[in-house]
Amino acid sequence: MVLVMDFSFSSDQNQFRELVATFARNEVAPYADEWDAQARFPLDTVLALGKLGAFGVTFPEEYGGLDLDFSTLCIAIEELARVDSSIAITLSAGVGLGANPIYSFGTETQKRTYLPAMCEGKALGAFGLTEPDAGSDAGATRSRATLDETRDEWVINGSKAYITNSGTPITTLVTVTARTEEGISAFIIPAGTEGLIIEPSYRKLGWHASDTHGIHLDEVRVPRENLLGKLGKGFSQFLAILDDGRVAISALAVGLAQGCLDEAVSYAKVRNAFGGPIGRHQAVAFMCADIATKVEAARAMTYRAAWLKDSKRPFSQAAAMAKLFSTEAAMDAARMATQIFGGAGFIEGNPVARHFRDAKILEIGEGTSEIQRLVIARGLGLPVS
């Protein structure tokens, strides 16, 4: 029997890659440093990305999506991250954390209400799991929701921290986890609901052009039917969402590392020292070789995890491994690329300086590297806590 292993992408996937890569080159790369320096969410560019269909890639046509696979979404995220992580996380979070919970757990009415505008990229949803005192240990959620039977409304109180896409001009909803008598449940809070207080933007180390806020929930009232999914199952629902998110972040890391490789190799060919290009010194050439090797391995792990998901096989373990490896590879790539640029790599305006700052969060968001190791070790059957 012949073992079939085909690592090629389909023609649909290649076409979408070319579409997004062209957009990234022409509509993102020339402006990314300006958005970063001004910490500006590039609304017009996000809307233009929406017109390409990027926010609806994985969703069925009946909700306005393109009905393509998850691997294609990863391809889009990778191509954007190659030039700018902020726009890549806006897409990744918009699809994976905004629309996906509605699609995966929403009622038909919730899907029809929210998904079409999200698929078009005209509306963004945010995902409020993390709290000031519950991040890695998200089960320690303190926010509470109680049912006011007289008015058929949930009343939600609490705080959320570091929530992506929660305060953009096109944010239409935030889904949050909160304790109920039955356990942790999830709720849809439409933007503008009284008591939903979006705090000022954080000053972040990186991802300057991505939108991130703390949220305060002060007697927020939503109709009974804004429960998302099953009562008491909000935590396990959100954990399932994070499995997808981990593969998406892994794709983002591949893109960032590839961007570092592109910049480092080009520079090593033209920057001269001691009578010739720095790329003729083994120390520099070997750093490029190491980055290239890490990119290759990270890409293989990312798309294998995406392929497992697309073929409806278990992929939690592969997702955790891909996220762990790719995000650490991205940090290494950013460090080496900056080194290859010497002093120029430390100066803002140089894409590698931005990649260097943008890389760190990849090892933290959607489960830190330690949490990925915990998931992987548990998958090995170890009684680690």
Ligand SMILES: Cc1cc2nc3c(=O)[nH]c(=O)nc-3n(C[C@H](O)[C@H](O)[C@H](O)COP(=O)(O)OP(=O)(O)OC[C@H]3O[C@@H](n4cnc5c(N)ncnc54)[C@H](O)[C@@H]3O)c2cc1C
């Ligand atoms: C820019 C940005 C965007 C984000 N977007 C979102 C979003 O959209 N929605 C959302 O819900 N959250 C979001 N987050 C939150 C992010 O997912 C959390 O920051 C992350 O999960 C870590 O939680 P924490 O910050 O509370 O760190 P902590 O949980 O306090 O961890 C601190 C350190 O302790 C380690 N640690 C904790 N527990 C263990 C353990 N059991 N074993 C070993 N080490 C451990 C961690 O790995 C880490 O190194 C975002 C964060 C940032 C910075």
